[in-house]
Amino acid sequence: MALAEEMVKIAVTVNGKRYEDTVEPRWLLAHWLRDRLGLTGTHIGCDTSQCGVCTVVLNGRAVKSCTVLAVQADGGEVLTVEGLARDGKLHPVQEAFREAHGLQCGFCTPGAQMLAYALLEENPHPTEAEIREALDGILCRCTGYQHIVRAIELAAERKEAKA
Amino acid sequence: MIAERFRYLRPKDLDEALAWLAESQGEVRVLAGGHSLLPLMKLRLAAPQTVLDVERVEALRGIRLEGDVLHIGAMTRYHELARDPLVAEYAPLLAMAARTVGDPQVRNRGTVGGSICHADPAADFPAAALAMDAEVELRSRAGKRRLPLREFLLGPLSTALAPNELLAAIHVPLRAGWGAAYEKFPHPASGYAVAGVAALINKEGGAARAVAVAVTGVGPVAYRAAATEEVLTGASLDAARIQDGASQVAEGVEVNADLFASADYRRHLAQVLAARALRAAWGSD
Known part of the structure; x- marks a missing residue:
């Protein structure tokens, strides 16, 4: 099996820290983050690039890590839910999800937060319609989305107050 | 889900991509944004021996005016198309269709070229590009040819792309002011x-x-x-x-x-x- 030996070297900055690894090309970014780096905050939901639960931010944009190969992230920067908090303080998105109760079971929450993070980086003052449009990228089976929308609105206010 | 094993090639430029396409043995699939190909590979409905990742091929990027057509590189992602000022002026239909594709994460990865080459019968972009009378620019080591998109799309998941060819760009006539x-x-x-x-x-x-x-x-x-x-x-x-x-x-x-x-x-x-x-x-x- 010559093919099995065709491993590829990658270097990816994850949550500000540079990792070098040798990977099988078929490994998904989600697998690499979870199984090699132990960053299990990124959940795998449908595994068919529909639900968005595995969303991380790659080079500034929200992507589904079940539909990106680890080799495609080579040379890039990844932010996962573990990288949101800084110096022991929750990110405004996380604070807002807690306060506005933007979750119930919590399974989609890492993906929802990364999607919210990317939205607010690009559009710091989204309208409710824009928030709902962005949430097209996450399937939440619990909340009916109402509290997630409120959480993102609150996060936008918090971020502004901080800035 | 994990795809079958494959050999991964990442050409640094167009010449290298075309050379590898010409020389590789067995089935080669071109990887652009990956949002059609990777799901198929994960389901093992596709199991190419070689995956050629063209994401870093600079010649496949960019949107620019070339005489009386708009040149749109095959690696252009939907989110880029949706906000490009030239597209907004000369080909707003393409931006409208791009905004309806999938969801934000899909639009952040999915590409114009990937959608056209995959030829999914239910994809949005091919319809918009057909209405625009788009032409495809196909490159191989032997040279390049242009083909109207309506002749390129043959059927479900089937196109006129030869195994050694790469879709480099689409060219669309300027339709400023058209509804x-x-x-x-x-x-x-x-x-x-x-x-x-x-x-x-x-x-x-x-x-x-x-x-x-x-x-x-x-x-x-x-x-x-x-x-x-x-x-x-x-x-x-x-x-x-x-x-x-x-x-x-x-x-x-x-x-x-x-x-x-x-x-x-x-x-x-x-x-x-x-x-x-x-x-x-x-x-x-």
């Missing part, structure tokens, strides 16, 4: 079009001087609704005329039927969406 609309009924889970209709109208002196209508989700691959175009071209598009044109939007087409929508329902959707798109493109809404 444009894309209307779609998305599948609620996948976001693909159960039916989608792109309409483009050049309105002059109260008449539709040129009309282009393209349909996706309905037939084996995106197609131009010739009967509809014929009814409408040259006419003033009042409500009755639009209805007449829209009623023929699936004329001569073997309409798809699946678990989600029967052929009759799909035909009905296409007619309703065509009327909406035509009204919007004409400016009567």
Whole structure:
């Protein structure tokens, strides 16, 4: 099996820290983050690039890590839910999800937060319609989305107050 | 889910990509944004021996004016298309369709070239590009050729791309000032079009001087609704005329039927969406 030996070297900055690894090309970014780096905050939901639960931010944009190969992230920067908090303080998105109760079971929450993070980086003052449009990228089976929308609105206010 | 093993090649430029395409043994699949190919590979519906990742090939990027056409690199992602000022001015129909693709994460990765080469019968972008009379620029080590998109799309998941060729760009004629609309009924889970209709109208002196209508989700691959175009071209598009044109939007087409929508329902959707798109493109809404 010559093919099995065709491993590829990658270097990816994850949550500000540079990792070098040798990977099988078929490994998904989600697998690499979870199984090699132990960053299990990124959940795998449908595994068919529909639900968005595995969303991380790659080079500034929200992507589904079940539909990106680890080799495609080579040379890039990844932010996962573990990288949101800084110096022991929750990110405004996380604070807002807690306060506005933007979750119930919590399974989609890492993906929802990364999607919210990317939205607010690009559009710091989204309208409710824009928030709902962005949430097209996450399937939440619990909340009916109402509290997630409120959480993102609150996060936008918090971020502004901080800035 | 984990794909079959494959050999991964990442060319640094176009020459290297074309050389590898020419020389590689066995099945080679080109990886662009990966949002059609990777799901297929994970389901093992596709198991290429080699995956050629063209993401870093600079020659496949960029949107620019070239004489009387807009050159759109094959690696252009939907989110780039949706906000590009040249596209907004000369080809707003493409941006409208791009905004309806999948969801934000899919639009952040999915590409123009990937969508066209995958030729999914329910994809949005091919319909919009067909309505724009797009041409594809195909490159191989032997040279390059251009082909109208309508000749490139052969059937479901089937195109005229040769195994050693790479889609480098699409070229679209400039349609500044034309009325444009894309209307779609998305599948609620996948976001693909159960039916989608792109309409483009050049309105002059109260008449539709040129009309282009393209349909996706309905037939084996995106197609131009010739009967509809014929009814409408040259006419003033009042409500009755639009209805007449829209009623023929699936004329001569073997309409798809699946678990989600029967052929009759799909035909009905296409007619309703065509009327909406035509009204919007004409400016009567």
